[in-house]
Amino acid sequence: MLHQPTLSAKPITRITVMQGQALVSAGPRVELTTVLGSCVSTCLFDPEIELGGMNHFLLAEPHSSQKAAEVDEHYGVYLMEVLINQMLAHGASKTRLRAHLYGGANLHANMARIGSANAEFARTFLQHERIPLIKEDLGGTNARRVDFRPASGQVRCRMVENDMAPAPQPIHRPSAASGEVELF
Numbered sequence: 001m002l003h004q005p006t007l008s009a010k011p012i013t014r015i016t017v018m019q020g021q022a023l024v025s026a027g028p029r030v031e032l033t034t035v036l037g038s039c040v041s042t043c044l045f046d047p048e049i050e051l052g053g054m055n056h057f058l059l060a061e062p063h064s065s066q067k068a069a070e071v072d073e074h075y076g077v078y079l080m081e082v083l084i085n086q087m088l089a090h091g092a093s094k095t096r097l098r099a100h101l102y103g104g105a106n107l108h109a110n111m112a113r114i115g116s117a118n119a120e121f122a123r124t125f126l127q128h129e130r131i132p133l134i135k136e137d138l139g140g141t142n143a144r145r146v147d148f149r150p151a152s153g154q155v156r157c158r159m160v161e162n163d164m165a166p167a168p169q170p171i172h173r174p175s176a177a178s179g180e181v182e183l184f
Helices: 076-089 114-129
Strands: 013-016 021-025 030-036 040-046 051-056 098-103 133-138 143-149 154-160
Touching (some): 051 143, 098 143
Antiparallel strands (some): 040 098
């Protein structure tokens, strides 16, 4: 017998998490999604209140010569705090949070290993904050698509063509910065 969907069945609402974003939801029909290359996404989940969130960061931390006031939303050090604080603001308990990490690929063999640095930063951050890491799919040389159901904590991660990963967006640099190299 073929199952016929009822008219009351609501479709899944897919929300794309872009570079520099952190989003939280308790919607049972919400799916947060992103595509990652060297970037990393953290998926946090509080199973007791069925609340979850995802971030998407470009780089782990600003260079040590950069002032704290110059940090922007593309850094993991900023987005990890934003995600945790959003979860807490919506009723999550830090002691119940569980994490998944995805991304951190090194897409180009001859370039800096930004993906590896991002992955190591995320693992270390979670350890420091005492948030258990339940699952990870980090590293390698392939881009990934991550689909996260924040209300249930379910995650699907699959490899995709590297050209599907978003191009890194330039990070805002203060006008006082000088040099011949434009950093991305």
